[in-house]
Every structure is written in C-alpha cells, then in structure tokens.
Amino acid sequence: xxxxxxxxxxxxxxxxxxxxxxxxxxxxxxxxxPSLMERLHGPTKASTLGMGAMLxxxxxxxxxxxxxxxxxxxxxxVFLFVTAPIAANMxxxxxxxxxxxxxxxxxxxxxxxPAPPPGKADWATHQAPHQGTPGDFAGD
Amino acid sequence: MTxxxxxxxxxxxxxxxxxxxxxxxxxxxxxPGVTDRILALDTMVINVIGxxxxxxxxxxxxxxxxxxxxxxMVGFVGTAAYAKFCLRGDIIE
Numbered sequence: 001x002x003x004x005x006x007x008x009x010x011x012x013x014x015x016x017x018x019x020x021x022x023x024x025x026x027x028x029x030x031x032x033x034p035s036l037m038e039r040l041h042g043p044t045k046a047s048t049l050g051m052g053a054m055l056x057x058x059x060x061x062x063x064x065x066x067x068x069x070x071x072x073x074x075x076x077x078v079f080l081f082v083t084a085p086i087a088a089n090m091x092x093x094x095x096x097x098x099x100x101x102x103x104x105x106x107x108x109x110x111x112x113x114p115a116p117p118p119g120k121a122d123w124a125t126h127q128a129p130h131q132g133t134p135g136d137f138a139g140d
Numbered sequence: 141m142t143x144x145x146x147x148x149x150x151x152x153x154x155x156x157x158x159x160x161x162x163x164x165x166x167x168x169x170x171x172p173g174v175t176d177r178i179l180a181l182d183t184m185v186i187n188v189i190g191x192x193x194x195x196x197x198x199x200x201x202x203x204x205x206x207x208x209x210x211x212x213m214v215g216f217v218g219t220a221a222y223a224k225f226c227l228r229g230d231i232i233e
Binding site: 009024083 | 149163178
C-alpha cells in the first residue's frame, strides 16, 4: 500500500480517531468532573457515541475494504444504545438512595442533593428491603 | 510494510483507549463511594468493547465480535446487578 490511501481506509481511520477521541474525552470527564451526577454524563454520552463511531468504522472497513457484510457491530451498537441509559438511570438511583440514607462516602456535589419532585412524591429509588438481607440498612 | 493512515489511526485508537482505561482505573481506586466504582466499572467495560472492536479491525477477522457482544451483555447485567444490590439488598427477588 504505497502512495494514496483508499477511500475506505480514510473513512475508517477518521471514524476510528473520532470514536477513540470521544471515549478518551468521556473517561477524562469521569476523572475530572466534581460530582457523581456530572460524572455520569461522560461515560453515558461521550463513550457511547465513541463506541458507535468505532462500530460504524468496523462495518465500513469490513464492507468497503474486505467486501464482507457484517452485522455483529450493528447488534453491539443497538445493544449499547439500549442499555447505556438504563445503566445510567440505575446508577443515578443508587446515588439518590445513598444520599437519602446519609452515607458518609457519598458526597452530594457542589449544588447539594437534588430537590425532591413537586407534590408529596419522592424519587422512586427504593422500597423497603427484605428482612435480613444485606441491604437492610437499619442496623448498619 | 509502510505505515499507512489506517495503521496510524489504529495506533491512536489503541493508545487513547489505553489511557481511558487507566483513567477509569484511577476512578475505580479513588472514587469516594460505591456508586463511583460501579460507574467506573461500567465505563471500563465499554472501553474494553472498543478495544476488542479495534483489535478485530486490526486482525482482519470477524470472530472477535462475538466476544464484544458477550462482553456488552455481561457488562450490562453486572452493572444492573450491582445497582440492584445497592438499592434493594437483593439481586433476584
């Protein structure tokens, strides 16, 4: 491969650089941002977009470079796009729940704990734990 | 073998994902609470999926994508199980 690179190589290389850069920025946000609710933004948005770009790069490379049509990457990207918001939602629920139970290892961030929703409702994070299970924080 | 643009992009991708994994590991060790550690583990799984995809492009065979798909599933189930355990004290009710 001497001289000019093919269109498939250029497109694949651009998508790989974009995806890896987004993954790097997402992990940098995980280190740099001050509170957990802000740290959630890094992995769930930037890393997922970066992963999508890398998977599209793989599809493009195998299709244009090798002439093989692969669907595993599309399956992975669809699965990641579906599960990443669910995982982020569950992590945010854990954060709210531990803030409410007053865990000392769970700092609330610069703006304090999130305000409760209007009305008499509360954030739906937790129902009463079963008796005797390790999540029974009453005696801890 | 000349060092083409694709090889350069793959080298950058491997380096960036390695640095990203190191930063996730820092958050995993340092993170003040268990919630940060769950988040760091989830991000590590996503970055390792990216590494496997890049290795599949570099190696030229499509067999590694089954591993990436399995890792995506197992990583999500692990994150959900950790969060569920912190919320309810029980994983399978």
